[in-house]
Amino acid sequence: MPTLKTEILGIEFENPFLLASAPPTASIESIDKAFEMGWGGVVLKTITPDNLEMIEASPRYATIKEKGKVICLQNIELLSHKTVQYWVDGIKYLKDKHPTKVIIASIMAPVEKDEWQNLVGTLNDTSIDAYELNFSCPHGMPERNIGMAIGTSAEVSILITSWVKAVAKKPVFVKLTPNVTDITWIGKAVERAGADGFSAINTVQSFMGINLDTLEPVLNIDGHSTYGGLSGEAIKPIGFRCVAQLRQNSELPILGMGGISNWEDAAQYIALGSDAVQVCTEVMINGYEIINRLKSGLLNFLETKGFSDISELKNIAIQKITSHEKLNKKSHLYPIIDKDKCIKCGKCAKICSESEYHALYLDKDCMHINKEQCAGCSLCSHICPKEAIKMCL
Numbered sequence: 001m002p003t004l005k006t007e008i009l010g011i012e013f014e015n016p017f018l019l020a021s022a023p024p025t026a027s028i029e030s031i032d033k034a035f036e037m038g039w040g041g042v043v044l045k046t047i048t049p050d051n052l053e054m055i056e057a058s059p060r061y062a063t064i065k066e067k068g069k070v071i072c073l074q075n076i077e078l079l080s081h082k083t084v085q086y087w088v089d090g091i092k093y094l095k096d097k098h099p100t101k102v103i104i105a106s107i108m109a110p111v112e113k114d115e116w117q118n119l120v121g122t123l124n125d126t127s128i129d130a131y132e133l134n135f136s137c138p139h140g141m142p143e144r145n146i147g148m149a150i151g152t153s154a155e156v157s158i159l160i161t162s163w164v165k166a167v168a169k170k171p172v173f174v175k176l177t178p179n180v181t182d183i184t185w186i187g188k189a190v191e192r193a194g195a196d197g198f199s200a201i202n203t204v205q206s207f208m209g210i211n212l213d214t215l216e217p218v219l220n221i222d223g224h225s226t227y228g229g230l231s232g233e234a235i236k237p238i239g240f241r242c243v244a245q246l247r248q249n250s251e252l253p254i255l256g257m258g259g260i261s262n263w264e265d266a267a268q269y270i271a272l273g274s275d276a277v278q279v280c281t282e283v284m285i286n287g288y289e290i291i292n293r294l295k296s297g298l299l300n301f302l303e304t305k306g307f308s309d310i311s312e313l314k315n316i317a318i319q320k321i322t323s324h325e326k327l328n329k330k331s332h333l334y335p336i337i338d339k340d341k342c343i344k345c346g347k348c349a350k351i352c353s354e355s356e357y358h359a360l361y362l363d364k365d366c367m368h369i370n371k372e373q374c375a376g377c378s379l380c381s382h383i384c385p386k387e388a389i390k391m392c393l
């Protein structure tokens with residue numbers, strides 16, 4: 001029987017599922033409950049020096065839904081409202097009660113050496129397992145020159161990482177923002193400055209739109225709005241891309257996240273180079289109990305594949321990602337139409353002809369393919385309303 005146990009930088013994890021720094025890790029009572037329910041660890045809601053004011057807006061969330069299901073969540077929430085002492089006491093309580101669970105302290109402070117080092121100095125005396133430097137919050141904080149304002153500057157990221165590393169008694173993960181041209185640039189910079197690992201990704205900076213009845217923003221705070229952070233299923237391909245790019249450029253441990261809603265997403269993050277994963281939005285939508293299906297699904301998958309633990313899955317897909325230039329251009333797929341499913345609506349032919357190729361046509365009440373004209377692009381298979389088209393060699 002495989003195991004979900006894993007080890008990263010000498011830290012032992014019961015399972016690779018952590019709650020990401022967010023509302024589900026904003027209080028000791030909630031974390032206590034999450035541990036009882038089986039989460040392997042938590043990243044605490046970002047802790048800041050007590051004098052850094054956190055005044056929240058209302059409302060602070062907006063969503064895009066499809067058939068009632070949340071596809072993505074946008075938030076403009078700030079950081080922890082609790083004092084540093086609250087967390088020091090809480091960490092002790094949690095570690096005494098749950099000694100096998102992993103606690104990572106997410107931290108952020110103004111860009112001043114003393115501010116970062118004092119915060120780390122205080123938390124050094126607790127039994128946390130690691131730090132996560134929040135260089136990546138995309139709202140509220142950047143206008144105060146912190147959060148993503150740090151993580152979009154290699155210079156400032158290097159500076160703060162080295163301040164923290166000079167005093168930290170525990171491993172230091174840097175939480176990176178996807179809101180940069182090249183995430184590996186900042187990744188390499190903080191690695192040179194001594195970072196022990198990466199957490200990726202934080203939310204994607206976004207704007208949720210305008211309500212055309214009122215002509216006011218969808219996320220409406222007394223008639224105004226601001227740019228927020230997008231999370232959930234819709235950002236998963238961005239998270240996958242960032243984790244893969246980091247892995248292709250570094251061997252440091254990665255805590256992968258962004259849009260994980262089931263074990264399959266987690267398995268893919270691991271195959272792309274993550275050492276463990278973090279989850280936020282899916283828990284905010286469906287509760288802590290999703291941990292049961294995450295754990296059992298991943299465990300069954302490992303067993304089916306004959307893997308003894310996740311280290312055998314880790315990185316397995318990374319060598320499959322290459323440059324466009326190196327892709328085999330001689331491989332050519334063609335659409336095959338399932339005549340029982342096809343309703344002859346002609347949508348595939350219309351889109352094919354309006355997208356250059358003119359390879360599909362309706363003939364004698366049946367869709368046909370002109371192979372000479374077909375570029376093998378696969379668009380028809382994606383837009384068919386009945387999923388009647390498959391791409392085959």
Ligand SMILES: Cc1cc2nc3c(=O)[nH]c(=O)nc-3n(C[C@H](O)[C@H](O)[C@H](O)COP(=O)(O)O)c2cc1C
Binds near residue numbers: 073077137175232281
């Ligand atoms: C409401 C909310 C609050 C968050 N607060 C923090 C935070 O305090 N610190 C942090 O590093 N990330 C924060 N995040 C980002 C999450 O930790 C995570 O990186 C992001 O949501 C992507 O994961 P997901 O798609 O599973 O939600 C927050 C996310 C949400 C939705």
